[in-house]
Structures are given as C-alpha cells and as structure tokens.
Amino acid sequence: MKxxxxxxxDHILFAKSLHGLLKTYEDFEVVEIFKNGQEVVDYFNFGHTQPDLVLLDIKMPxxxxxxxxxxxxxxxxxxxxLALTMEHDENYIIKMIRNGCRGYLLKDIExxxxxxxxxxxxxxxYYYSDEVSEAMIKGGPGKKFRNLTPRELEFLSxxxxxxxxxxxxGEMNLSPKTIDGYRESLFEKLEVKSRIGLVLFAIKNDLYQV
Structure with missing residues (x-):
C-alpha cells in the first residue's frame, strides 16, 4: 500500500513540481496540496484520514x-x-523540531x-542529514554518551x-567562552556540525524530551 x-x-509552482517528483516514486501518493497551515487544520477538523506524512513549508501566510x-x-x-524550506535559521528550525517536526530539508536537496x-x-x-546519521552509526550511541560529562549533558539540554x-x-553561570568550548566539544564527540544536529541527536536518543 502506498x-x-x-x-x-504557498509556492504553487514548487508544490506542483514536488507533486510531479513524488509521482515518480512508486511507494508514495500525494493526497492533497495546501497553500498554508490553516488549510491543513481545516482538513483535519473535517475528519479526513490522516496522511502518513506532511511535507511542510515554514514561511507561509x-x-x-x-x-x-x-x-x-x-x-x-x-x-x-517533515519541514521542506528555503529557511536555514537554526533557531526557527529548532523550534519546529521541538514541536514535533521529524527533520528538515532545504528545497535545493537532491x-x-x-x-x-x-x-x-x-x-x-526521523530524518537526519548525513552528519547526524554518521554520528549515530559509528560505535553506537551508548559509547558516545559515556564520553559526555555531566556539564556537557546539561549544556546539551x-x-x-x-x-x-x-x-x-547565564543559565549555567559560565562565561560565553566556556559555553563555546562545550559546544565545540560536543560537535567533535557527536560528530555533528550544527546546533540542529545536536538537537536531533538528543531527541532521537532520549537525551531531551519534546
């Protein structure tokens, strides 16, 4: 079953092009195309069947x-x-993930x-970029967690x-320089390159509850 x-x-041409691409994947079927989130709310409120996945732009009217x-x-x-967007604002994307979004894609993805x-x-x-996927595969998550100090875990939260x-x-009563040190240490230990990578890793491995 598809x-x-x-x-x-809200970009109709992009949405229709995306629909065309999805038609080439035999395991998927587009059931609706909406221009904004309110149309999604109306769809659910009318009692229609839930889709398996919602592909969601971020900036919409x-x-x-x-x-x-x-x-x-x-x-x-x-x-x-899954967020599909041109936006690359870390804070905005993290808010999406904290509210249940399972990952994000930039619209220029292959x-x-x-x-x-x-x-x-x-x-x-969840969807992880290559950097997060690789971090989760190498050695297993348990090995990585044993390398994290209590203060690094606090910073990760x-x-x-x-x-x-x-x-x-300010919350941890540390200098910004020390916080930068924790961030770089976690980037190296978890083999990720961004705050988004840290968040996805933490949520997937139950180090942070959404």
Missing part, C-alpha cells in the same frame, strides 16, 4: 509552518511531518536524498531549548 503525503506550500506544527503537536502528536529522507521519517521516525548561547551561559 504511503500518503500532504504537501503544504495565514498560518505558517511553526504555528501548524504547534497545532499538530497539541491535536495530533503522532502525526509525522532527489535521491529527498527520497531517503521520506523513507527515514516513515521507517525510523539547554541547547535544545530556545535560549541563545549567551542565555545558556
């Missing part, structure tokens, strides 16, 4: 991606959604990676919040 997908994007994720988390927390992302979310629950690094420094 996996069902809803596309939510009426109800944007973050507002839509917040609504889904409150009303349909089991609904899988088709093969796009297919891999769909399969990852549906099969394992704060990194998953909406606080800036400067605010994290």
């Amino acid at each position: 996996k069902t997908i809803i596309i939510v994007d 009426v109800k944007d991606g973050l507002e839509t994720m917040m609504w889904l988390k409150e009303n349909y927390p089991e609904q899988k959604a 088709p093969d990676e796009f297919l891999y992302a769909l399969q990852s979310v549906l099969n394992s629950g 704060h990194a998953c919040s909406e606080m800036t690094y400067k605010e994290v420094a």
